[in-house]
Amino acid sequence: MLFSETTLPAPLLAAVSAYGYRELTPVQQQVLPLALAGQDLLVSAQTGSGKTAAFGLPMLAGFIGQTPADGAIPKALILTPTRELAQQLATHLSAFAHGSALRVMAVYGGANFRPQRQQLQQGVDVLVATPGRLFDHLSQDYLNLGQLQCLVLDEADRMLDMGFIKDIQRLQKWLPAQRQTMLFSATFPPAVRQLGLEMTQQAQWVEVAPDHSGASIDQQVLLVPKQRKAELLAELVGKHNWQQTLVFVNTKEAATRLGAELMLDGISHAVFHGDCTQGARNRALAGFAAGNVRVLVATDIAARGLDIPALPRVINLELPVEAEDYVHRIGRTGRAGLDGEAFSFVSPQELPQLQRLQQALGVQLAQSTPAGYEATAPLPERYRTGTGAGADNTARRTDKKHPRHAPRAQARFSKTARNGTHRKPQR
Template identity: 35%
Template sequence: MTVTFADLGVNDRLVRALTAAGITAPFPIQADTLPDTLRGRDVLGRGKTGSGKTLAFSIPMVARLSETASRSRTPNRPRGLILAPTRELATQIAATLEPLVLASNLRVTTIFGGVSQNRQVTALDRGVDIVVACPGRLEDLMKQRHVFLDEVEITVLDEADHMADLGFLPGVTRILKATPSQGQRLLFSATLDNGVDKLVKQFLSNPVQHSVDEENSPVAAMTHHIFEVGGADAKKVLVQRLASGEGRRILFMRTKHQARKLARQLTEAGIPSVDLHGNLSQAARDRNLAAFSAGDARVLVATDVAARGVHVDNVELVVHVDPPAEHKAYLHRSGRTARAGSAGDVVTVVLPEQRRDVAVLLRKAKIDAAPQRVTVDTPAVAELVGPLAAYVAPAPKEPAPAPKTRGPRTGGGQRSGQPRTGQQPRSRSSRGGHAGNSGRRGGRPTSARSESAGYRG
């Protein structure tokens, strides 16, 4: 017999909101944790990426806070706090919460860096029930006395191991100390290393632990392929072919420069692509993710900033164009496909000098995939790519502004080279080789923008 959300104790209002969003049956980590979280227990949840952790903590938070939603909100004092390591993850958690809070007459806001704090301060001043925050900006606003955590009833720490990897644990510790010790605390993490276990011991009270898979285990619905190529030129051709199919795909690069360069090259080749990396402003990140989610761009070229927290439905293929440095990054990059029960493929492109390092990486990640020597014409490549998508002409580059012409001088003596009275001065554009700045590079092509990224938790 299939377990339902109602069977687990979720109230009718939230069940209706979930059903309206197309979510009718819980995933294992939700089914395991909800009975305890809804009773107010502290919970330590461990599950692989894409296993449904966001709803596992969103449902009990909204259910608990909705019980007292009728009382007036206190400005600058939220009652629910969710900490996330990246802006993208914070944004997507808030998107998952949105239908639940709307159904429960609650308010949620996000707090993270990279954007002006004015909107965040205004929302806090008006009063919000739930704050989804990255630690750095939240601490800044705490120091400025724009937010106080002394009324927080339930705190969630998501992707705790990634917080540790990024060096956020000292800030997270200070934030958790600012919340009431008697409040409910939920911690979700793929692993318990790098100090995460210390957070559990210090801040969770007699927690119930739920693990729905072995630590660092790969996703069963994910198929891994190791494609070896003869050199850099063969790699370039292969990567373009892997990007040229009809479905969504994410290509991972090591550096920001290479991610930006590859997105531009693919777009110019008729494959609409956007980039995602740390050099982009928050507005550019949001715009590019929205274009990718809406289908205006079929390919997302990213650095490891997208390895966690970015969820777009129906990503068919992940390509490690540059193999990552360590096995956890491989698993989290790969986890952008085969999410929430869907299937997906992962390709690692390997140059001859990378064979040994990649073999070690895969062994640590517990991936069993035999390397294949391929070219762009290998049947295994064609089968993976599927039907090629239609060519899409890149948007025209914006022309550079026309140079100003130099007018005649007035007064003073005449310089050498200045036109005599009665002569028309020559414009710079009439001098050979500079007309229209044709030798300069234009702006990077961009894909059409979308109003909504359509994220799912």
């Protein structure tokens, strides 16, 4: 189905066309007519399925022609778990609202409170917020939700994981009884299901089957000794001149260690995890999206919601514990009809975990061993002497003469290789 065949107002159709959207995704086909009719909805759909347009376009359609907001009295509130997702939603909705008088803004923690308050007072029609900062504004009476027409809870299962469910439940006292409510969640555990029933009235259930196949994503498993994962990553980036690679690890400590390893190899990178300041996170994402950063090392905080246009590849330096997290991670690539590739670095010790992952997803991933990384290959000198950094020990360099430049097994990169042209061994 084409967007031009829907009943969306002309300004929205023009904005959608300018945005590059032509055909509706499955979730949009199911949600759009129900949302346009004002129906409360409980929607099970994966990240990357087109949810933002599914709830955003009908929501904006209802506001076109209404008097613009006067002060901090929004017509719609979208609650989302993370700052980055709040920023992205606001960006997308602002693009959809282009050409109308509707004003969209985001409020989130980690940013200065006062400018947000001042912007709210200037008027906002659609407010995107994280729970903590939303309650900061509500508790100080800087925000009035008494005229809210539409409430959207996005990534509800993620908000449950982050402990926001009770905050959302107590939000009820600020909300008008008559409103449209739409709840979106990748999964519906009992707590999320109960929350949905509490927040909605006679809601329609919409379930879009998750695509675990990663049909537009070439998925491969690279078998590599655990301590040589960082070495392999650096070699692939240089050998193939990769300019934009998102690398997932499981912990903040692992992200920091890998960042140190990439720095020693002269590969431009940024680290993205929950302990980074908001400014650092913004700079990391901006640099990566602009192509100024070749490798973004991230924990699962980046697995949900982040929309990096035309991201060519994702690497799981460490396998996630849950199959669902694997789907979210690789879902950062292969978006909007584009192809992508996902590599998982798996050590012999992780093969049982890989098997469980494949069984949960119902897939069999192609496996290969990169040349020089076979189990029988001799370890480089620095691993034999215990000075290797690797994926587990990145920060510890004990070469006495050159503590920050211990030799690598597979050759260092020349200056031209680090700048992204070609790679040759330094002699």
